[in-house]
Amino acid sequence: MVKRGSDELLSQSGVTVMAPAAPHHADNNNQDSAAKKVKLEQNVGKPSRVIHIRNIPNETTEAEIIQLGLPFGRVTNVLVLKGKNQAFLEMAEEISAVAMVAYFGGCVAQLRGRAVYVQFSNHKELKTDQTHSNAVIFLQSASAQAALQAAQAISNSAGAALVAGAGAALQPANGGTEIQGGPNTVLRVIIEHMLYPIVLDVLYSIFQRYGKVLKIVTFTKNNSFQALIQYPDTVSAQTAKTALDGQNIYNGCCTLRIDYSKMTCLNVKYNNDKSRDYTNPTLPSGDGDAHQLLTNGISAGGGVLAPQFLGLGSGLASPYGVGVGGVGLPAFGALTLTPASPALRALAAPPLPLATVLLVSNLNEEMVTPDALFTLFGVYGDVQRVKILYNKKDSALIQMAEPHQAHLAMTHMDKLRVFGKAMRVMLSKHQTVQLPKEGQPDAGLTRDYSQSPLHRFKKPGSKNYQNIYPPSATLHLSNIPATVSEDDIKEAFTKRGFTIKAFKFFPKDRKMALVQLPSIDDAVAALIKMHNYQLSESNHLRVSFSKSSI
Template identity: 55%
Template sequence: MQEEMTSEDETKQTTEEGEEDLVTDVSDDGFKSAQAALQVVNTVQCGNVGVTSTFAAESGLPPGHSSVLRIIIENLFYPVSLEVLYQIFSKFGFVLKIVTFTRNNQFQALIQYAEPVNAYYAKMALNGRNIYNACCTLHIDFSKLTSLKVKYNNEKSRDFTRFDLPAADGQLPLDPAIIAAFGSQGIIFQPYVGTGGIGPVTYFPQGAVTTSVASVRMSNPGVPGNSVLLVSNLNPEAITPHGLFILFGAYGDVLRVKIMFKNKENALVQMADATQAQIAISNLNGQKLYGKFIRATLSKHQNIQLPREGEEDNGLTKDYSNSPLHRFKNPGSKNFQNIFPPSATLHLSNIPPSVSFDDLKSLFARTGSTVKAFRFFQRDCKMALIQLGSVEEAVHALIELHNYDLGENHHLRVSFSKSTI
């Protein structure tokens, strides 16, 4: 029988020794501190909550501190780009946003992580260290901001969870087909050996790339290569593979789902690619689902194995690779531009003409939802907005009613909306 992947196996600490890009012209204690921080981050990204809590307690992790870091770079002998900062700081966790600027003749940056613990260990490891040999010194503090607002994706600012942002006013965002081909940043990085430490990164806008994709070394530095998520703290009495497929499918195409046979509070969700996995983490980690706050992190597993023939599974592993419900299988789909965090307002579409507000209200009431407001689109009554009593109610309703058969060959489409009624 195939060995069952347990929670303990899933969260086993992994350490990659010797990964050190910065120049180590600091004391041995500083080097050891950086290595220890990297070790802890590896543990965090593998989902070991217990080990992470222990490290945090021993290191004096302040409760409730910001996930946003403020960086001042002194002795700026070489230019430091947004891409260089990303390569350095993404070692400590998923970076959501970066904003760079100059103030008081000093080059500064604000970097927002997905979780405060990643910001803490990045500060612990990098504060006071040099990017290049004897220059470009990092001075890092926690920002008073809790979140960054990024308007443009360009050389000065970037939101790694938003593909639809333009480079400037009046410019169009990247075409989804380009995003699918080149990764979420729409950027190709090539290795460069600088004067010690991390060298400058050569930056090519998409329009300047003339060689074929296969002929260049492409990487997506902000997105680790794994597309499998570990989802923990689930409600074992309510969760199903289908429910996880529908919920995580709002942020990417889910290929497979496996609820642990021996511990049904944990599950693996395999997304189509690493970019979609990180988008799902940034939107669903900490979301309340069936009365429990779930945790979504990267798994150490690279794929989900289907059960062998005759192996006991109780229907806990499902393959959705060929599901017609994938929202993002078409590169030019508008769904790429309509990815929003869970909200109490849902966008409904594909509503047949015979279905009224009262019909939809009764339908949502059967899921336990309280309808606070409702509005059909004036120009298209096939679409509507519905506001429910809470975000959790909306999450449950999306799981229950997405693809619901309304008759007349119409299946209801449900997604989260940024609008209010």
């Protein structure tokens, strides 16, 4: 495909060309196609505000084309030629276009995993012509308007226009080799409403769509699952941030919140389920701590690399029933950048099995009961049945209502200390928990809770799903009647043997409060004993873990 062909496509699509530059001529007919391609890719053309982008995937959206140009300056028009694998991007200033072409001339851009080629267009300006019925006029479509408005808003607020000197600042060093770190090449990703476990390979599959991912480190901080992701250049990082910030990985949950890290380079020492250096596959797979993984320092406060999120390990492929590393996962859907609905489309379908039964072991058999397990696991899903094994009373089977609830419970509570012992939680091979037959010895070790009024998630779309957090020393209390005081609540906890470190009512809603205990162990025991505690004739206390502290 030669440049002349792109001009013809523009004409057919209803785009009026303003003051075009002299057209490029094809090479001699006897020149082979390989030589033509090399010459074309080396010839970026004469400077113009209009940029010609070739080899784009068929499903590319105007928002994705805008995101390519956004780091270099304000975008004023966009045209995607559906089925022609081409697009045209008009920048507000020629210097912005020069910076973009200079940068991508030494570092090929990527869209949806495909290399795309960036050069100047022959055209000096794009104008839509409404008289052409077959014109692809994105500027006048609602989606293109929204995409441009969002891009302009980001440009204005973030100062994204890279004007004088941008070409020199963005040009890859050493004649096009990768930049190994630098300001704004490392993204910090926080995952909110994490109803499904998110592992390193899922993050890689998502973020590699916007550029080559060099390194990833995952950890937990302030009771939230986070990741640091390093790109070779600022354009890839900014493109990923613009496209993914506010998006959901799965429908209605696992929302990505993205900003720039203060770090300029990640020093990864181990390739495992917690960290990965894709530039050095020979690293060992040791279980490095946070201070071993990062030399530039993430505070260990807040539970870095806490096991609640990372306990799935390398065995992930078995319970999920799919491959990792992006190979066996469902294809990620196209993203639509609109200011009104930044997180309405999921990036992937949850790769979950139908397993709903958990095997729980290493329990304190002197203390644990079916009711205690029902209450504790009920924080993460609706428990249907609990069976403490008759011949092995430190183990139990717990059946959840939904597969994702079983995975939530496993993610948050594997290795959690309950009544002084570190509990182990894994998926069971059993499909259901069987009730004992008549006459069969059971001693009250099996209970059916399917009709319990204490289920937290029985209503579809329950808001309780938005307030699921890892076990912490601070408990969230709700359903407190107006007649109950702080002293009443403290006294209720004290009578059950718990020490209260701090207490605070919510200032705008006195029906809720936070209570802080000395340790997570104490908070787990307090949740088990105080959930559904009767505060008045018609009010029972609701207790869950909080992400906050007092």
